[in-house]
């Protein structure tokens with residue numbers, strides 16, 4: 001029986017029961033948001049029973065397991081919060097067992113893995129969504145309506161930076177090529193997402209330059225891209241430089257600034273004739289919007305969200321493959337994908 005039916009049988013309530021795969025930093029952010037809107041965390045899955053036990057007792061999670069498939073009978077949906085290299089291998093068996101999945105960004109390391117995940121979701125008719133939470137933030141509805149109303153004229157440039165100076169820890173997920181580290185997949189994806197939100201499509205051409213680490217991951221990346229309507233984007237990401245976190249949309253007659261654009265709660269519009277701002281504080285920490293979207297989709301029987309559809313994840317993974325090809329970043333997962 002598909003998990004969606006199970007959800008309706010046991011989940012005939014305001015809340016959902018979640019399982020989390022991985023118990024690192026972002027798992028805690030997710031738990032706070034899910035619990036903040038009344039959902040429950042029933043189980044955490046990890047690699048090491050001692051570390052799982054510590055996590056469960058520190059964060060009051062009823063059950064821990066080293067077996068991914070123990071989630072099948074315990075939860076309504078799973079949230080995947082492991083390094084990029086593990087997204088596909090964690091998601092596919094859950095989809096095959098009809099467990100709906102919200103998987104952290106990027107959906108997977110490359111287009112080949114993303115295609116495999118989508119094919120599995122499609123063939124099992126099981127919900128799958130990339131956790132690109134920026135696309136759910138209500139501030140962007142206002143930003144897009146300002147643009148559609150012509151308040152800044154024709155959009156000519158999107159500028160976004162997402163860069164910080166992380167300590168060099170070679171085995172960590174940020175720096176390790178085996179875990180698909182580097183700035184593009186970790187934070188550059190948010191700058192591409194902002195440009196995509198504003199222009200409504202991937203670029204038709206781009207040029208990218210990067211500094212690579214001695215292990216071959218991109219530590220600092222710059223992209224200039226041109227979109228189908230003629231608008232440009234200038235995007236920067238880094239794990240070795242404090243580039244800041246600002247987003248700006250510049251039009252022929254004004255500008256919109258979006259501080260901390262990937263988790264935006266505010267936007268400020270200035271033009272020759274007016275100045276407006278919007279402030280929409282998160283109900284919890286910003287993850288609640290994507291969690292509510294999963295619930296909405298499951299309740300309506302949808303296996304795909306139209307806020308972050310499969311086609312969006314697929315085209316984003318294709319674009320990031322092309323960018324990596326230009327800057328020369330190849331992960332072990334790419335070779336595995338080539339070998340089938």
Ligand SMILES: NC(=O)c1ccc[n+]([C@@H]2O[C@H](COP(=O)([O-])OP(=O)(O)OC[C@H]3O[C@@H](n4cnc5c(N)ncnc54)[C@H](OP(=O)(O)O)[C@@H]3O)[C@@H](O)[C@H]2O)c1
Pocket residue numbers: 022023024025026027046047048051080081082083084086104105106131133173179185186
């Ligand atoms: N949406 C956002 O704002 C946001 C922010 C940060 C991160 N993320 C995404 O969330 C995911 C996890 O990031 P994180 O910062 O939470 O990572 P993290 O703190 O390093 O935690 C990673 C977790 O994955 C587990 N794991 C499983 N297989 C692993 C492997 N082969 N190597 C290393 N760890 C493995 C680790 O468990 P062990 O105890 O077994 O090592 C740990 O629980 C990434 O996809 C990242 O891009 C999203």
